[in-house]
Amino acid sequence: MSSIVVKDNMLTTHRKQQILALLKSQGQVVAKDVSRQMGVSEDTIRRDLRELAQEGLLQRVHGGALPSSPAIADFAGRERLTPDGKSAIGRAAALMVQPGQVVILDGGTTARQLARHLPADLRATIVTHSPTIAIELIHHPEIEVILIGGRLFKHSVVAMGAAALESIANIRADTFFMGVTGVHPRAGLTTGDFEEAAIKRALSHAAAETFVLASSEKLNAASPYSVVPLAEISGIITESSTDPALTEPFEKLRIPVIRA
Amino acid sequence: MSSIVVKDNMLTTHRKQQILALLKSQGQVVAKDVSRQMGVSEDTIRRDLRELAQEGLLQRVHGGALPSSPAIADFAGRERLTPDGKSAIGRAAALMVQPGQVVILDGGTTARQLARHLPADLRATIVTHSPTIAIELIHHPEIEVILIGGRLFKHSVVAMGAAALESIANIRADTFFMGVTGVHPRAGLTTGDFEEAAIKRALSHAAAETFVLASSEKLNAASPYSVVPLAEISGIITESSTDPALTEPFEKLRIPVIRA
DNA sequence: ATTTATCGTGCAATTTCGTGCAATGTCAAG
């Protein structure tokens, strides 16, 4: 008897990843089979399939699911899902990077999503003050990584301080993808640490264009420290499911809003 | 009974490192399980997971956490125990660091061992051009980490280039712990990459004392590019099992050899 | 056309989350 159900803890995100892995190796998945194999009800698997289809990672069919496209199948195998599907922002932003460009990446989870979704054949230069993002990009075959040094801020694991500001002053980049804790029509871009705000401001000024990566809960929120006013940014990238009422104040100010 | 809870002083930093180690070895961590295993409440584990996620070292999901990316998991987790004597070398070198000192750490596996063995209550400043070592030290409660930036050399994952050299020029440290590929009585300290040699040379000149971390197979070996002559270093640290015949040429040159 | 399998939704039970709060421990200044 080979199919003894191993009934141990399985995190829900991990289950979805395994479904994607199954899909990649077998070319299709059947809801009933998967449910038995993973020891959960069919309803749960169906919900997973629905959500994965919503993210475009597979294609629903009666009885189970198929890869959404052959190209995605490879990609989806190594995809690391975010609990809420916010990788769409990173994916969309990654597609904005043109070959040969010099791009500054902020620290934070959203920028990490961006790094993860850079096409494998994209030749570009990524500048970052986040050692974790730098390491993330180490295995990319074509990307050149410039690490900004400085005193390491333990809370968010990014380089800060005078040394970092000095290094940034020597950089002229095409685009800066910034993460913030608040994007507010009047307060502009804000964050929760004073020195961090200064770094983000310097990075923004070092790039010709600045785009803000902001999931919906960041919109119309404000934190204590101001980074730059809204007028200085080229656009806001948010997820497609964001309520239009949340983006409307920014569109009224003629700030382009890109929905991923 | 295997699950005897080891109820000794568990510094919060060590707990986080253990969580990362678990995550690396198991591919996932479940909050409830970890809390039982470590003898603290689930709330505490959840707090740890939140903070680690904030630092980008793992990815929070309902019920526990997953690696933030395969690359980070490789570096952030404690790896298999000491394949060789490098751990002992690192431990011995770590004990040489005095409170309040400013110490430069080279890249490479031996230096990483050193970073791991720094006493939990040691207050000091560590300067490094290796993002992996920087991340390793992030959870140390007392260590201040200065990261040297620059173009990231993909092979050994350290910052190099003009920017790195410039940053180093501004540093005056007490000790530099250097890793090399060869320590030879006549050729001196050598390594396999030209630019890397320049960086090591600069780091060495930025410190009052330089110690070489060299496992036995590095002794009496030489690589193409010279870093500094033997006369400029304060000592060689090697494992205790090293054949005395290998160290004898250096002792004859009055270079102190420390056996770990 | 009828039968069977699959699907989607509402709903309730359970688990997990996040925050406020109090108790304890640490450390440094007085």
Next chain:
DNA sequence: CTTGACATTGCACGAAATTGCACGATAAAT
């Protein structure tokens, strides 16, 4: 030694997420 500021931890409680089941709708199959 004492005191007070601060960090860490555990507990309580309301909020949110996950899951399985019931039931009507839909799609496939004979």
